[in-house]
Amino acid sequence: MDLSSIKVIAFDADDTLWVNETFFREAELAFAKHLREFGDEDDIVEKLLDTEIRNLDTYGYGIKGFTLSMLETAHRLMGDKLSAETIDFILKKGKEMLAEPVEVLPHIEEVLQKLSKTHKLVVATKGDLLDQERKLVKSGLIDYFHHVEIVSDKKETQYKKLVKHLDIEPGEFLMVGNSLKSDVIPVLAMGGYAIHIPFHTTWSHEQVDEEIAHSKFKTLSNASDLLKLF
Incomplete structure (x- = not known):
């Protein structure tokens, strides 16, 4: 998986950055x-x-x-x-x-700290605007991100709008997340790169049965493995 063209790395929030x-x-x-x-x-x-x-x-x-x-x-x-x-x-x-405390997942801060020195990092997540903003502030991670995108849903259309807003090509965009349905499939359809880091619990609505074989896709066991790709 050649990521040399990547300019922007986007992270899902819930169950990618923190427990949800x-x-x-x-x-x-x-x-x-x-x-x-x-x-x-x-x-x-x-x-x-x-x-x-x-x-x-x-x-x-x-x-x-x-x-x-x-x-x-x-x-x-x-x-x-x-x-x-x-x-x-x-x-x-x-x-x-x-009111639950925000529990940042293992290795996340180390990964963000290192990648933010070489790439623009963004949050691309769905959910309630007020709640997601609150969690991002409480997490202590907000300063690592160039841009925060909170949308009602994550489909190919939303990703195309995000890439256009960031003034990059789809092939310069990498999405990292725990959901194949929301973080991987629509990004690959757009022409971007996607990395899946599974969380031990996934909402049934986000689960998909299809296996993905794609040159721009990879599954990692944990966030620290991201650093080995750059």
């Missing part, structure tokens, strides 16, 4: 346990996932949309038995998630 998905999985389980009187816990988690996906076009990605989807799922399951106690539980859970 773990908090959602813990919240799902707590939600299902709270509502176990109204169904099997695994089924409740599936109903919540279904609600989240149906709401993506309305709420987008992030904790606030997830909280609203919990409220909607609770109403679907409980009907007129939906109580103030359950509403309070859901709202508190959402606020707790927003």
Whole structure:
């Protein structure tokens, strides 16, 4: 994989720079346990996932949309038995998630520190604007980045706009992230380079079954391996 043409390296945020998905999985389980009187816990988690996906076009990605989807799922399951106690539980859970400390993943700061000396670094992530900005500041990583791009979704169109904004060609752009669906497939389709660093937990909506064989694609076991490529 020849990366000599790369001018800009973009990093996904959640589960690439810092831990994120773990908090959602813990919240799902707590939600299902709270509502176990109204169904099997695994089924409740599936109903919540279904609600989240149906709401993506309305709420987008992030904790606030997830909280609203919990409220909607609770109403679907409980009907007129939906109580103030359950509403309070859901709202508190959402606020707790927003207040979670930002846990930067291993090797990330070292990698950013070294790569920022030779390349322009950007954050390219989706989610709630306020929440992602908050996490970026709390992470202590913001000064390594030339540009921050927070979008409602990450598809080929968004990447083309980003590359145009950065005034580079697609072949001069490298995306690093944990999601094949969001961080790899659309970037390769655009003509850019992509590196996949899997996280131990991935939201089912982001999972894809296809295997990717491409000269501009590579999977690494951890962020420190990035430094071996430059």
